[in-house]
Amino acid sequence: MAPKKGILERLDAGEVVIGDGGFVFALEKRGYVKAGPWTPEAAAEHPEAVRQLHREFLRAGSNVMQTFTFYASDDKLENRGNIQRFTGEQINEAACDLARGVADEGNALVAGGVSQTPSYLSCKSEEDVKAIFKKQIDVFIKKNVDFLIAEYFEHVEEAEWAVQVLKTSGKPVAATLCIGPEGDLNGVSPGECGVKLVKAGANIVGINCHFDPQTCVKTVKLMKEGVEKAGLKAHYMSQPLGYHTPDCNRQGFIDLPEFPFALEPRILTRWEMQKYAREAYNAGIRYIGGCCGFEPYHIRAVSEELELERGFLPAGSEKHGKWGTGLELHTKPWVRARARRDYWEKLQPASGRPFCPSMSKPDNWGVTKGHADLMQQKEATSKEQLKVLFDKATQNA
Template identity: 30%
Template sequence: MPNKVKGLLERLQDDETVIVAEGYIFHFERRGYLKAGPFVPEVILEHPELVRNAYQEFVHAGSDVVLAFTYYVHREKMRLIGRENDILKMNKDALRMAREVADETGTLMAGNICNTNLYTPENTKEKNSNIKDMFKEQIEWAVDGGADYMVAETFLHYGEAVIALEAMNECAKDLPKVIAFSPVASVKDESGRYCTTDNVPYGEACTKLRDAGADVVGLNCGRGPATMIPILEQIREIYQGPMCALPLPYRTTEKEPSFMQLSDPQNGERLFPLDLEVASCSRKDIAQFGEKCKELNIKYVGLCCGNLACQTRTLAETFGRTVPASRYRADMSLHCIFGTDDKVDKDHREQVHSVIVNDK
């Protein structure tokens, strides 16, 4: 049964901020349990205890939501790795563990669907019907698994987002719906507005989806805070409804606006996907992103691929939260070199400080 905790829409209606930790794909690739390239979370079946632990870790860091790890567990991705027969169990197990952790921690559980990598604007009706069927089966599993609301995300095309919303309206009509575009490409119209890959300005796309039944719309993935914020600002000029913003925690730039374009400053080689740590955001970067979300009145905020628990904690604390992980917030007053507390040995501190920090 769904949680008896305060729902997503009730929180937003009460002007509360909802913190959402995403990024499980990169989390497990870094830990050595997921293959870059196909990016299919086989870890759900092979090491379910680690998936449960990741859910718990992000809640500990301040996430209000356990996002079920069903991203890229759709038929097209499963076909690529030859595990079509495992699709039901993989979805069901990820949803079950998410529901259990949400119940244990008093948080919300969200079902998750994503881009299929099959959509183009030139698709036949039959191909789009197949895409919709892929969405519908995952949505139905999420509803059966007790999801409190649905997330559909990382859409490059407005057209595919529309199909996803239609599927959610049909299969999860009573659940709140969040839809997010991934602004990887730098498509602009004649007036300089950023657009989806099929040339719909993001502000208009969000407005249309809201009118068609989405409850929260916005952006996730693709870009770091620095290059996502200008698009969020453009959306806010047109769309005033509930909005989501979940960038990557990487230092994307105007010259290299997406994480797929980032290059190594030392050798110019592409960083995606294995060397992105070179461009990681600092915790101050994350705090600044949170402050910008406050300015734009964005109430559904989080971090996507590359997210670390410490970054989620920083984001939560930027919104005035004290979360379980706040117990371990840095206290440099007790550091052996930089400490200022009287309990730190003064002679050792000063001698080492002069040698290491001042290099004398």
């Protein structure tokens, strides 16, 4: 068997790479992840659940199996009370083995992932933060993942540090921030963030989580403009939420009152996911996946929309007639009449919630990096309000 093409080889050739979806949210709903900590000990504790979700994303068309290592650094595990059972090393090793086993069942690559740390949010030194990342990538190198992803960073500075450490592996590096068009939580614009990440050594840059597909694609466009204006080159990726978030502010969906247990009314339909896939592709994004709220059927929709560009349909499409064509076999004539593209493209789904508002008012309680950032708000915030913000930031750091 010929060796699999690497991530940069695929992207350099103009291929579309389909990512997977949101493991922490999907596994929380299935009873394997605890909301709040959002830590991935399920990789070691319930490997069969993680393996099955990988397989469902593979069947839906994903050709990257990202290790379930979100928040799997020792400082995060200790901060959230999980280190007593499993160490970061145990979780990272188990996650790598699961991802590799499923990736080898298809033409998929394995990506080892790191994310933001409590050490940075608690204002630890650059050396301390980088040591956290180094400990994680030692496992990824040992397990020989195909490439590395630094994802879910609210501050570009920490993402730069992560990229610098990941580059020492000699493997391709992708970096995604969980920011919107306003930039990171220190006000660094998306374009400038993109430039910083590329200069730090990232081969692929983009956005993940916190915002819906429309917002994330818009933000990647801004990032792309900044990188190109600086005369730099990179590939681009987008892995947004599977939820509508037009009412979010700078911190994204974590400020919504519905976060995290009442977000279901905001879920995008499969047809909206097809629209997202097309918009991302037209924006020049070639690594297209999802984050929290994305289930395998959403990834299948992305794969089906990009069938012509990819040259094939995923195995999961065997049980899914494109644009509802399977409904032609339904017993009810009015349902059979829905077996067409124009019906689903034009449909405006009802929420079925007559007493619910269409938008929420975000909590907007502040950022989560140290006293210095909170002090920047003092001109517009009373001393009493500032104390509340600081207490919350300290508790969540």
